[in-house]
Amino acid sequence: MRPLTLSRLLMHCAILGAILFAVVVIALKMGAVPVSLYGLVRDLFHVALGQASQLSSEHQLIVFNIRLPRIFLSIFVGASLSVAGASFQALLRNPLADPYVLGVSSGASVGAILALIIEPRLALAPAIAALFTPVGAFLGAAITVAAVYFLGRREGQIDSATLLLAGIISASFLSAIIQFFMSTLTGGNYHGFAFWMMGDLSTPQQPIVNWIVRVGFFVGAGIIYTTAADLNLLLAGEKEAMHLGVDIRRVRIVVYIAASLLTGLAVSVSGAIGYIGLLVPHVMRILFGSDHRILLPTVAFGGAIALVIADTLARTVVSPSELPVGAVTAVVGAPLFLYLLRRRLA
Amino acid sequence: MLLQQTSARKNISVRRKLAAFLLCTVPLSFSVHAQSTSTSPSASPIYKEFVDEAGRTVRVPQSVQRIISLAPSLTETIYALGLQDRLVADTDFCDFPPDAQKKPKVGGGLNPSLEQIVALKPDIVLLAKSFNRIETLQALETLGIPAYGTEPHTVQEIISSTERLANVLGAPEAGSALAADLQRHLADLQQRLSGFPSRRVLFVVWSDPLISVGKDTFIADALKRAGASSIVDSSQDWPQMNLEEVVRLQPDFLVFSGSHSEAGQNDFDVLAERPGWRGLDAVRNRRFAVISDAVNRPAPRIVSAIEDLARQLHPEAFAPHSEDEKEKKTPPRAEPQLSSTAFESRAADPGQMEACPCAP
Numbered sequence: 111m112r113p114l115t116l117s118r119l120l121m122h123c124a125i126l127g128a129i130l131f132a133v134v135v136i137a138l139k140m141g142a143v144p145v146s147l148y149g150l151v152r153d154l155f156h157v158a159l160g161q162a163s164q165l166s167s168e169h170q171l172i173v174f175n176i177r178l179p180r181i182f183l184s185i186f187v188g189a190s191l192s193v194a195g196a197s198f199q200a201l202l203r204n205p206l207a208d209p210y211v212l213g214v215s216s217g218a219s220v221g222a223i224l225a226l227i228i229e230p231r232l233a234l235a236p237a238i239a240a241l242f243t244p245v246g247a248f249l250g251a252a253i254t255v256a257a258v259y260f261l262g263r264r265e266g267q268i269d270s271a272t273l274l275l276a277g278i279i280s281a282s283f284l285s286a287i288i289q290f291f292m293s294t295l296t297g298g299n300y301h302g303f304a305f306w307m308m309g310d311l312s313t314p315q316q317p318i319v320n321w322i323v324r325v326g327f328f329v330g331a332g333i334i335y336t337t338a339a340d341l342n343l344l345l346a347g348e349k350e351a352m353h354l355g356v357d358i359r360r361v362r363i364v365v366y367i368a369a370s371l372l373t374g375l376a377v378s379v380s381g382a383i384g385y386i387g388l389l390v391p392h393v394m395r396i397l398f399g400s401d402h403r404i405l406l407p408t409v410a411f412g413g414a415i416a417l418v419i420a421d422t423l424a425r426t427v428v429s430p431s432e433l434p435v436g437a438v439t440a441v442v443g444a445p446l447f448l449y450l451l452r453r454r455l456a
Numbered sequence: 457m458l459l460q461q462t463s464a465r466k467n468i469s470v471r472r473k474l475a476a477f478l479l480c481t482v483p484l485s486f487s488v489h490a491q492s493t494s495t496s497p498s499a500s501p502i503y504k505e506f507v508d509e510a511g512r513t514v515r516v517p518q519s520v521q522r523i524i525s526l527a528p529s530l531t532e533t534i535y536a537l538g539l540q541d542r543l544v545a546d547t548d549f550c551d552f553p554p555d556a557q558k559k560p561k562v563g564g565g566l567n568p569s570l571e572q573i574v575a576l577k578p579d580i581v582l583l584a585k586s587f588n589r590i591e592t593l594q595a596l597e598t599l600g601i602p603a604y605g606t607e608p609h610t611v612q613e614i615i616s617s618t619e620r621l622a623n624v625l626g627a628p629e630a631g632s633a634l635a636a637d638l639q640r641h642l643a644d645l646q647q648r649l650s651g652f653p654s655r656r657v658l659f660v661v662w663s664d665p666l667i668s669v670g671k672d673t674f675i676a677d678a679l680k681r682a683g684a685s686s687i688v689d690s691s692q693d694w695p696q697m698n699l700e701e702v703v704r705l706q707p708d709f710l711v712f713s714g715s716h717s718e719a720g721q722n723d724f725d726v727l728a729e730r731p732g733w734r735g736l737d738a739v740r741n742r743r744f745a746v747i748s749d750a751v752n753r754p755a756p757r758i759v760s761a762i763e764d765l766a767r768q769l770h771p772e773a774f775a776p777h778s779e780d781e782k783e784k785k786t787p788p789r790a791e792p793q794l795s796s797t798a799f800e801s802r803a804a805d806p807g808q809m810e811a812c813p814c815a816p
Contacts, residue, residue: 141571142563142569142571142572142575143569143571143572143574143575168574168575171574171599172571172574172575175599176570176571176574176599177571293696294692299590301566301589302589302590302591305566305567305589312567312570313589313591313595314570314594314595314598314599429563429569429572430561430562430563430568430571430572431548431563431567432563432567432569
């Protein structure tokens, strides 16, 4: 492991940040309605210098009120999912671990569908009704985390293999419940939920929801980062880490809860977007090594870049219609994962 | 209805987001301050307020010139009202009348491109709750685009919904004329069918798995008006039926809908080959009706589909001798007398569309 210096960390982040910025500008340009890259970049500078935007009012609305909030959502959802994935992989010392395998996303889906069914029966103000599904999803994720956490213990200790099995079985049980509830949904609700299940970033969120996701990301990722050194030692094995003075119990609880918070928030606004949490940490580990003090920030940038690109493809490939972004990440992610798997074996 | 003046466009929120974006990503950006000297509309149009069928208050320009329809039923309604010149775009699924296929598309009903909608600068976007997502309605609202939702549950509500929509679009005369015409056809049909017992039918939406329509749908209501009653008593919209239950209830007729009659004929032949289905008297006796898929859309054309179904289920009500005093009002369609073979599929002849009372 190369020694970590602040300048090395900052340089990695600066490079990835620059790539993310370039991807965002290109994503802002791409879409069903053509906007010239030159005009867009010039306009960004104009506005940055305090001058009036030169774009027509429709283009302003499209670029800044439709594309930009969606790109921001992709950035934070992608970063949250991949940081959660990296932490689960380190914590369980299992390369297959990701939020979906542990049942967290299925729990969030059950919460969301229950919210969809209950919501019309309560006469809520529209602003509260809009929050209802994300809150339901987050509660579902939180309850599942707690349940899987307790089911995954053996003799009072968390056992990685038991936890993974408990997660997988919970996920399939919750999927059955989702199927049951889906058969009771009608009309627009069914369509809306089916979309959400496939992973969907096309629905603009309330500003308050966006802020919860952003703040939640920094809180969750920040908490996980405080344990980065411990996660490094955990790679050597649990006993070894314990002998080196790591409070394994505390690290497990802190990371598990923080990573589940990240997953719950991400799933609540975007539905089931697979492979980001699984694949991005693997790619970043190949590029930057396994030091979690560098890995966690680079994984956040990598997840953001990956999901912005995937969502840009989702909204442009069959334009003016859209693909569910979950389909794009799966189609690209599954072969890539297999490639990485074979490469490692070779 | 209130007449209101608009204020200037909401450029502030655009600027705030932009400022946030640049502050996050371009650290060297200095003095980002909001200015209010952007391109604002030269004249503020006059707005009217309507309450749509989702219970939302929608502000619509006094003069609606650019309409986007996000549902096939609404596209049909716009054509039936003669407002097709103001329809600037519709969805990939808007296939009737054929001219509607040539309109610019904004994607599907579930995932239309918001960008494309914004770029077309619509005065109003029309949505149907059965075909669109509530999220799309909310998104359009957030973007400041007037979005009007419809949600008819019965044939009567389809007509009143059409009339209200005509009012919103600034064509009240066309709306009341169309509504009156549809009402006349329905009243006439009701009179013809009075005294005939209603046929117990199974409306087949999908055969494998068997999906029918629930009792609260406009399709179930349309069946009633055609002198039929659905054997399905479910409050779900699209219930999956158990074949054993269908055999126990023994419907008099199976009803299929299709864009052309061969489709319904094929559906029937496929079903008749399956073991369980031969337990149905209706299948053994080949008693089925095929009607236009207009019955699946909450649009004015549903009335002609209802008439068509009534003719197939109750040919005696349309027999020439009972027709004498109706002759002037509704001339019978150009088709041979309905013999017993009328139970079998009738070709949905193209001429039927012209005879449709709702076509302009």
